[in-house]
Amino acid sequence: MSNIDRAMVHLNRKISERETNHSISFDEFLENLATRPSLVVRNAFQAFHDMVREYVSVERDEYPNDPESIKYVKYDCSRLFVNGTDRPFFADRLFANRFIQHVDAMRSSARQNKIYIFEGPPGSGKSTFLNNLLLKFEEYSNSDAGMRYEVVWKLDSRGLEQSRHDMPDLSGNHNGNRERGPELLEIPCPSHDNPLLLIPREDRHSFFDELFQNDEFKQKLFSSKEYEWLFRDIPCTICSSLFDSLVQRLPSSLDVYRMINARPYRFNRRLGEGVTIFNPGDKTLRMNVLGNDHLQNRLDALLGDASPVRYLHSSHAKTNNGVYALMDVKAYNAERLMELHNIISEGIHKVEDVEENVSSLFIALMNPEDAKSIVDFQSFTDRIEFIHMPYVMDLNTEVEIYRNTFGRHIDDSFLPRVLHNFARAIISTRMGTNSPALLEWIYEPERYGQYCDHNLQLLKMEIYTGHIPSWITEEDRKRLSAKRRRRIIDESEREGVTGFSGRDSLRIFGDFFTAYARSNKLISMSNLVTFFTKWRTDLNEALPEGLLDSLIRNYNYSVLQEVKESLYYFNEDQISHDLLNYMFAVNFEIGSVVVCRFTNDRLEITEDFLRSIEARLMGTTVEDDVRLAFRRETQKEYASRTLTQEILVEGKAPQQTGLFRSLHDSYVHNLKGKVMEPFLDNANFRRAIKDYDTVAFNMYDKRIRDDVSFLINNLCAPRFHYTKQGAREMCVYVIDNDLARRYPS
Structure with a gap:
């Protein structure tokens, strides 16, 4: 073979592997169903959920063993929104958690008769988000993992003509005079129905009961709300009327199912198949009724002119079981949104005098000021699920956007923490200055004046990233219940709609980086402060009062801790030994003599013994009542959780328990305080x-x-x-x- 021949063979193989679109018989489809039920039995919402969960992974939960955890985890969305896209979208931690919660809810049938509106201010990246999301959904749907089947009829003209031979010709024509066409007439379902819908609804329960083994999937199929659609939905009018017509003409329903095939549902956004998106300037169609005269004539020839099968559908059929999206609800898209009212409420669309089923995932983008176009329609607003999409509020994501735009080499020009502090300054303009949730938790913000601003914005930024700062006292740390943490996170729903937009921040960062980046000197905090206070005083006016001073104090504390930790020599074995003895000793009365089950040391439980270790845990200036309360709390935690749950039930080593780690952190923290x-x-x-x-x-x-x-x-x-x-x-x-x-x- 020549190089050209080899290249063409290779190209043909690749295209064939990627674009295979062959149909299979209904029996083969059922075989696939029996072996891979969870993949074959999926509607648009389940497939969308599976796509997101396929592309998004959980990167970490900083506090996995925290009993007050709210499962506010770090999601890695790069495969969904960044990799393989022309314009990456960076989902911050707040939005990623919000998005995943809605996607998980979409899987259940209770959330499917809705339109999902992503609402956010201009410059928040809504358009980029939606384009990348639909790109990945199209990619996933055309892959093996995301493939779903649709109905394609293959009518045997010989069998049907024979069945019509003995039937009266209501048109007055002679059947034998009709032009004979090909033996098989292929009719695709324009609504992309799942072939399972062609099993009569009243027979589906018994059919699946016979088909599936008594396994986990069968139990879920009959009990879970996410599969209610399979027992509720009916096929499109074309398929149902064709099925009814064939049942009347053919000897057995088995003959009908032999004419039903299944093929992969191929998505093509450019053709509007499976995915379609409208921009505000796209005019609406005057005639939203589509048909196929040639196909209709062939159907009439096979079934008779009196056949009830009318091959008519609307453009909505092309995205049935797919995604119908509106890019900004304004101009013509505002009209489209209102036209969706009945479709979303009832799942039905009228095409002339024919009812058309529509079960699509409806998504729209909206600026806050455009919401007035729907506020007067209460019945419609009940069908809308708003998803807040603000400016980036997670400082780590803000920094990642700078790196993506200006290059990852920018880190080499900054002292550590300075780049992130620039992001903190930008994000502060997007936050509220009053936080009831934080003030309910932190009674006296001035106690943290060395590390935080008086509005507690720097603290909230840390919590938004999933991090609880080390400078929070142990008492306040314990008071951070799941309810309080959830209230703090919920405040993000009202933030991020004002302040510096995404476009503003990139422009400001460009000015800052250009002004101070040098090959022989790293950008410092003094450069950052000078930029806002002397170079761009107009920007300083947008920052909350005292924010820059607080950033410096926080920075000073943080770098001091880094230097202390880097100077710190420690004997880990000795620390571990002391803590294990203390955990065991607090369970006994003063004057007892015991052998520690963890170290085998013989311990005389005296006040001096306990006090000596508590001094390393809490410092030497702590009042006796505080020290004794700490001792009682340690004993309670050991008895109620550490020993009974973590060691005896979960089989953890004592050094792996939450109590040991907490004591270890306190011990090391106090040692480091004296290292300089x-x-x-x-x-x-x-x-x-x-x-x-x-x-x-x-x-x-x-x-x-x-x-x-x-x-x-x-x-x-x-x-x-x-x-x-x-x-x-x-x-x-x-x-x-x-x-x-x-x-x-």
């Missing part, structure tokens, strides 16, 4: 940091060289992502600003 004390007044330590990675560094004492090298190497490790230059600059910043004394442990 030896270096606070040591001028040689500061100079050695500046001279690190130079010849002059070798002139310092070995202990200082070891400490500085240990510090810099830890800051450059993957956990903190500093470069050597950035680590040196940050350490000098911490020392020169005396942050260790300004932020005592």
Whole structure:
């Protein structure tokens, strides 16, 4: 074979694999149904749910063992909205959780007679979101994993003509004078009906009872609401009238089913098959009645002119069991939305004097100001499911948008945390300055003045990313119940409609990056503050009062913790030993002598013994009543959950329990608070940091060289992502600003 022949054979194989569209008999379809029921028995809503769940994965839940968890998890939506798209859409954590909740609800039949309107301000990415979503739905529906079957009739003209030979010709013509056509007449169902709908509705229960084994799927089929459509829906008027006509003409219903085939439902947005989307400027059709004269003539020739089969349908049939979408509800799309009222409510559309079934997933995009076009129709608004789609509120997603637009190399120009602090400044303009949910949780915001703003916006941003800051006290951490956390997340439904839009933020970031990016110096917090307060004072007016000062305080605290952690030497075995002894000892009275079941140590339970470990857990200045309350709470947690549930029932090692991890965090936190004390007044330590990675560094004492090298190497490790230059600059910043004394442990 020549190179051309090989290339063409390869191309033919690839296209054949991708575009196969052969039909199978009804018997073969039932064989597929019996072996893969959950894939074959799917309507548009179930397929859409499966598509989203196929492309979206759960990346992490930061607090999986938290009894107060609200399952606010990090979803990886890149395969759905980013990969393989012309314009990526970045779903932040808030929107991803909101979207997945609605998608899961779509799977049940109770949520299917609705239109889903994604409402958000201009510049929130609605159009990009919908285009990418429909692109992936089309891709998935044409794949093996997403394939669904539709009806295609293959009428045996010889058998039908023989059946008509003995029937009176009501038209007055002689049957034998009609022109004989091909032996098989192929008639596709224009509404893309699932072949199972051609089983009479009253017979479906007994049919499936015979077909399926008594397994999990059969139980779900007969009891779950998501499969109610299979027992409720009827085939389109064309298929049902054709079925009825054939039953009357053929000896047995088996002869009818031999003429029913199934083929893959092929989606093609450009042709409006399975997926169609209308822009506001797309004019409505004057005649929304479609037919096929040639096919109608052939049907009349086979079945007789008096046949009730009329091959008429509307454009809605092309997206039945697919997606019908409106890009912005305005102009002509506002008219289309109102025309959908009866279709969505009843699932029926009138085509001349024929009723047409419509069971599509209806999606629309809307700006908040356009909602007035539907507020006067209460019966319609009951059929609308609004999904809030604001500007990005998750700072990690905002940063990812900058990286996608300007290139991932931008990280190399910033000191760690500065890029994210720029995102915090932008997002603050999109948030409310009053949060009843946060104020109900944090009674006195001023207690956190060293780490947070007085409006608690920085705290809310952290919670929106799924993170609870380490500077929250243990008492407040325990008061963060699931109900309180849910109320905080729910406030995002009213945010993100004002402030800097997505387009604004990209333009502002471009100005900032251009102004300060240099090859020999990293962009710092002072650059960020200067940009907003001196370079672009107009932008500073849009920021909440005091936000920049709070960002600096939060930044100072955060980098100090990084430096402390990077300096920290610890003996993990000794810490673990102390904590296991303490967990065991708090269960016994003072004066007892016991052997710890975890360490085999012989323990004398004295006040001094318990107090010595509690000092490392809580510090030496804690009042006795607070310390004793902590001891009682530890004992209660150990007895009610740690021992009885996690160790005895779940088989966890004591070091894997939630109580141990909590005690470990407190122990380490208090040790780290003192780690910088030896270096606070040591001028040689500061100079050695500046001279690190130079010849002059070798002139310092070995202990200082070891400490500085240990510090810099830890800051450059993957956990903190500093470069050597950035680590040196940050350490000098911490020392020169005396942050260790300004932020005592």
